[in-house]
Amino acid sequence: MTVELPRYHRLRGAYYRLEGSACPACPGRYFPPRAVCPACRTAGLRMFAFCGRGTLYSFSRVLQPPRGFASMAPYAVGMVRLEEGPLISCQLADTDGVDLSIGMPVEMVTRKLRDAEEHGYIVYGYKFRPRLGRAR
Amino acid sequence: MKTGREVGIAGYGVYIPAPRIDARTIAAAWGRSPDTRLPVREKSVPAADEDTVTMAIEAARGALRRSRAGPSAVRAVWVGTESKPYAVKPSSTIVAEAIGATPWVSAADLEFACKAGSEAMQTACAFVGSGMAEYALAIGMDAAQSKPGDHLEFTAAAGGAAYLFGPAADALALVEGSRSFVTDTPDFFRRQHMHYPEHGHRFTGEPSYFRHTLEASRGLLEALGRVPSDYRWAVFHQPNPKFMRKVAAELGFGEAQIAPGAVVDRIGNTYSGASLLGLAAFLDAARAGDRIFFCSYGSGAGSDAFSLVATARLEAARDAAPSVADYLERRQPIPDYGAYLRMTRAIRML
Numbered sequence: 001m002t003v004e005l006p007r008y009h010r011l012r013g014a015y016y017r018l019e020g021s022a023c024p025a026c027p028g029r030y031f032p033p034r035a036v037c038p039a040c041r042t043a044g045l046r047m048f049a050f051c052g053r054g055t056l057y058s059f060s061r062v063l064q065p066p067r068g069f070a071s072m073a074p075y076a077v078g079m080v081r082l083e084e085g086p087l088i089s090c091q092l093a094d095t096d097g098v099d100l101s102i103g104m105p106v107e108m109v110t111r112k113l114r115d116a117e118e119h120g121y122i123v124y125g126y127k128f129r130p131r132l133g134r135a136r
Numbered sequence: 137m138k139t140g141r142e143v144g145i146a147g148y149g150v151y152i153p154a155p156r157i158d159a160r161t162i163a164a165a166w167g168r169s170p171d172t173r174l175p176v177r178e179k180s181v182p183a184a185d186e187d188t189v190t191m192a193i194e195a196a197r198g199a200l201r202r203s204r205a206g207p208s209a210v211r212a213v214w215v216g217t218e219s220k221p222y223a224v225k226p227s228s229t230i231v232a233e234a235i236g237a238t239p240w241v242s243a244a245d246l247e248f249a250c251k252a253g254s255e256a257m258q259t260a261c262a263f264v265g266s267g268m269a270e271y272a273l274a275i276g277m278d279a280a281q282s283k284p285g286d287h288l289e290f291t292a293a294a295g296g297a298a299y300l301f302g303p304a305a306d307a308l309a310l311v312e313g314s315r316s317f318v319t320d321t322p323d324f325f326r327r328q329h330m331h332y333p334e335h336g337h338r339f340t341g342e343p344s345y346f347r348h349t350l351e352a353s354r355g356l357l358e359a360l361g362r363v364p365s366d367y368r369w370a371v372f373h374q375p376n377p378k379f380m381r382k383v384a385a386e387l388g389f390g391e392a393q394i395a396p397g398a399v400v401d402r403i404g405n406t407y408s409g410a411s412l413l414g415l416a417a418f419l420d421a422a423r424a425g426d427r428i429f430f431c432s433y434g435s436g437a438g439s440d441a442f443s444l445v446a447t448a449r450l451e452a453a454r455d456a457a458p459s460v461a462d463y464l465e466r467r468q469p470i471p472d473y474g475a476y477l478r479m480t481r482a483i484r485m486l
Contacts, residue, residue, distance in 0.1 A: 016234040049236075071481070072184045093185060094154055096468050110193045110234050111185040122221055124189065124230060132458055132466060 008123050013047070015125035018108055020086065022048035031086045052108030054082040054128065059092060059100050068114045080106055080128050093127040105131040137258075137314050139265020144307020144447065146205060146271060147300035149198020150416045151191040152403055152463035155181040155479065157470045159290050165473035166285050175376045179293040179404030181470060182279045184479050186294075187221045192277040193234045195298035198457035199273060200235060202308065203300050207236035210300070211269030213243045214259055216252025216408045217296075218326075218333075219279045220245055231275065242269075249324060250373055251434020252276060253296060253408040258440055260301040261311055271302045278407035283332035284482055291376055291400070295463070296409020297416045308450040309419060309428065312443040315356035317348050324435030341379075344437045349373065349383045352439035353431045357387075360443055364388040367443075368426040371414035373433035374400035389429070396421055402464050408434075415444075417460040422446040 011032075013019035020031030025042040031050060036043050059078035062069070069075070076092035078100075092100070093111050106128040113125040159174040182191065192215050200207060213232040220227050228243035246252045246259070253276015260272035277296030282288035304310055323344035326333035349372055357363065364370065370389040374380040377400055384394045397414035399406070406413055411432040418428050424446055431441040470476050477483050 017236055111190050
């Protein structure tokens with residue numbers, strides 16, 4: 001965990017607020033953030049906060065979790081197509097008893113990403129859950 | 137107490153986790169007769185990936201959505217809780233970072249048993265009312281702790297609410313005044329390194345909850361020259377369905393004034409979040425001009441009373457975030473007591 005601590009801290013904009021990058025020269029939007037636009041090769045991309053809404057592109061249930069995720073198993077992972085375009089991979093939240101389906105509307109929430117030991121650092125970050133309540 | 141300039145609630149948001157455990161499942165695990173009368177039908181429990189910080193973040197986002205304020209205009213984030221994920225490291229900095237309020241912001245965690253959230257409200261009111269800030273965020277949120285087998289286990293629940301205080305022009309509800317009443321009373325405590333709190337048995341009830349709630353409430357009514365019938369709605373701290381109703385009746389508030397805010401009946405006692413969630417249920421329903429009476433209680437002990445009046449802005453802002461009812465309707469039953477222990481991390485490897 002000590003090696004990962006600076007990494008998680010450095011990524012907190014992306015983890016906490018879904019901050020990626022936007023190209024000033026073309027419509028390119030990227031998550032995670034990039035330094036150079038792969039479409040038009042413009043450098044100096046600016047920070048872009050994604051709205052956190054999207055649709056489920058694909059999903060799977062994890063029954064045999066890797067180390068650090070045991071207390072959350074079984075859980076679901078998925079790929080989400082963000083409203084602004086990028087496709088991202090993520091954990092899914094609040095899926096117990098939910099019939100997941102491709103194309104269902106999902107929204108970003110901040111949750112504990114992994115199961116730190118009791119004395120360790122808690123990693124918080126984005127997950128996506130079936131969209132809640134009324135349309136917003 | 138009145139602020140130097142008029143202050144109001146500029147936004148509010150709530151959170152209740154989806155998992156629920158049936159009180160009969162807890163009773164059966166501890167060998168209680170199926171005929172035992174239980175204080176609530178079920179209670180909310182945080183999912184394995186949730187804690188006070190994640191719940192506070194979602195409530196804070198709801199509060200911002202219902203307001204006109206951008207996150208960088210928030211000058212304070214105060215989280216009142218008795219279930220901090222870290223013993224040393226503020227929860228408020230994580231919340232402030234997640235909502236985008238950092239770095240020019242004041243932040244701290246407040247601790248006062250179940251009154252920590254309303255203490256944050258008093259402080260946020262003063263911060264805005266003095267002109268030190270345009271907006272200040274007060275959160276009361278808990279993943280309540282209770283010893284397995286203790287009678288508190290039936291009610292100790294998870295959830296809470298966030299209130300963004302701002303200038304009167306932005307208010308969804310104006311703060312007319314507030315009053316706090318605090319004494320040193322040993323009714324509930326937890327020592328460092330202990331997992332669960334203990335009761336100071338004879339101090340529970342009359343000398344603690346009832347005395348402080350009654351004194352703070354009467355003190356505010358007297359200061360404002362009001363009587364209970366001046367209020368459309370009233371909310372009190374709700375450790376169980378009985379206490380809140382008894383204190384309301386003693387003050388002269390009727391069941392119709394308190395029933396819509398009795399969130400405890402549906403999900404149990406969310407500690408620092410309890411009275412704040414009840415207030416949000418009223419804001420979900422109130423019309424412009426409705427007067428709302430609020431009084432919290434926290435062991436140790438003290439109460440904060442507020443008098444609020446809904447403005448014409450409330451109804452337009454309401455649908456920008458999920459309501460208390462949205463979260464109450466989102467239920468995921470926990471199948472058995474073993475699954476509940478696993479989720480709450482009550483199982484410890486020796």
